[in-house]
Structures are given as structure tokens and as C-alpha cells.
Amino acid sequence: MELQLALDLVNIPEAIELVKEVEEHIDIVEIGTPVVINEGLHAVKAVKKAFPNLKVLADLKIMDAAGYEVMKASEAGADIVTILGTAEDMSIKGAVEEAKKQGKKILVDMIAVKDLAGRAKEVDAMGVDYICVHTGYDLQAVGKNSFEDLQTIKGVVKNAKTAIAGGIKLDTLSEVIKVQPDLVIVGGGITGQADKKAAAAKMQQMINQR
Numbered sequence: 505m506e507l508q509l510a511l512d513l514v515n516i517p518e519a520i521e522l523v524k525e526v527e528e529h530i531d532i533v534e535i536g537t538p539v540v541i542n543e544g545l546h547a548v549k550a551v552k553k554a555f556p557n558l559k560v561l562a563d564l565k566i567m568d569a570a571g572y573e574v575m576k577a578s579e580a581g582a583d584i585v586t587i588l589g590t591a592e593d594m595s596i597k598g599a600v601e602e603a604k605k606q607g608k609k610i611l612v613d614m615i616a617v618k619d620l621a622g623r624a625k626e627v628d629a630m631g632v633d634y635i636c637v638h639t640g641y642d643l644q645a646v647g648k649n650s651f652e653d654l655q656t657i658k659g660v661v662k663n664a665k666t667a668i669a670g671g672i673k674l675d676t677l678s679e680v681i682k683v684q685p686d687l688v689i690v691g692g693g694i695t696g697q698a699d700k701k702a703a704a705a706k707m708q709q710m711i712n713q714r
């Protein structure tokens with residue numbers, strides 16, 4: 505099981521400072537969608553350059569022009585690029601094809617997918633690397649989480665790794681770990697803590713115990 509730190513509300517210098525604090529406790533650093541909107545793929549490039557030993561995920565949440573966008577994120581240094589599960593099959597297949605060409609990985613974000621089991625089976629058959637259940641900020645605000653959704657995809661996904669994101673904190677991590685995803689994505693659960701290093705270390709320790 506791997507731990508991914510999601511950076512959503514920072515600029516490039518702040519991202520680098522933050523990763524410095526926790527780098528020994530994480531496997532992947534996510535350049536979140538708001539960061540890409542504010543800073544562009546320069547953020548991916550800068551973080552990869554500063555931390556060449558960490559995997560960098562570009563959270564582009566691609567919906568169209570997938571091959572081109574995967575190519576651009578790869579050129580900037582991303583190891584993993586995200587596409588939405590609601591995108592057309594042709595887009596997801598295009599993303600996978602380009603990622604393979606570039607030696608990169610594709611994570612499918614299942615946010616807002618209605619038939620989760622059915623779509624997870626379909627995208628799994630398209631050769632994606634990760635399938636991620638995700639409760640976005642707008643649904644977190646009304647008390648939702650993705651714990652049941654993780655069980656749903658664990659039941660149907662045969663090839664891809666499974667992942668979960670959205671509001672995971674230290675006090676809910678054990679519930680997540682029980683379902684054994686391959687990847688746990690945490691943003692505010694680390695970045696919102698006074699002692700970020702301690703929070704990341706504790707999460708890493710809990711994940712490694714399983």
C-alpha cells in the first residue's frame with residue numbers, strides 16, 4: 505500500500521517546502537488540479553526536479569484530448585496522470601496508449617460516476633493502472649466519503665490497482681486500510697495539520713503495518 509500526498513492549495517515554492525517536511529514518509533506527491541490551474545505544468549516540472557526520487561502525479565482530471573494532455577504532463581515529468589472515469593472510452597484508451605508510449609501510468613478518477621461497479625469493470629478492461637474512488641470537496645462538505653465505494657471497486661477490479669481519495673484523516677485511515685486499497689491519497693489530512701511530518705509519519709506507519 506502506498507501513500508500519496510495531495511497538494512491542492514499551494515503555489516510552487518510552498519509545494520516544495522511542504523514536500524521537504526514529509527518526503528521520507530510518502531511515496532507519491534500529487535500536483536492537485538487547483539495547482540495545475542494556477543501554475544500550469546511548471547509545478548509538475550519543479551517538484552519532479554526538486555524530488556527526483558518521489559513519483560509525481562499530475563491531477564489533470566482529463567476529459568478530452570487525452571493523448572495530447574498525457575504527453576504534455578509526461579514531458580513535464582509526471583509519472584502518473586489522472587483522467588476522469590466519466591470521459592469517453594476513446595479518451596481513456598488514448599490516455600493509456602500515450603502513457604504506455606511514454607512509460608507512464610494512468611489513474612482513473614471515478615468522481616461523479618453513477619454506475620461505479622459497471623464503469624470500474626469497463627475501465628479496468630481498458631488497461632488503466634489505477635482506479636480511484638473519490639469524494640470531492642463539494643460532497644465532503646455534506647458529510648460523504650468513499651469507504652463503501654472502495655469496497656465496491658475492490659469486488660470487481662481484476663487488473664488495475666485500487667485507490668481512494670477524499671477527506672481521509674488520521675482518525676478514518678484505519679477504516680480505509682481495512683479494505684486494503686493499493687494507494688491511499690491524503691491532502692488536508694496532512695497539509696492541514698500543525699505537525700505535518702508527524703501526521704505523515706503516523707499514516708505511513710499505519711499503512712506499513714498491514
Ligand SMILES: O=C(CO)[C@H](O)[C@H](O)COP(=O)(O)O
Nearest residue numbers: 510669670671672690691692
Ligand atoms: O483531488 C482532489 C480534489 O478534487 C484532492 O486532491 C483529493 O480529494 C485529496 O485531498 P483531501 O484529502 O484534502 O480531500
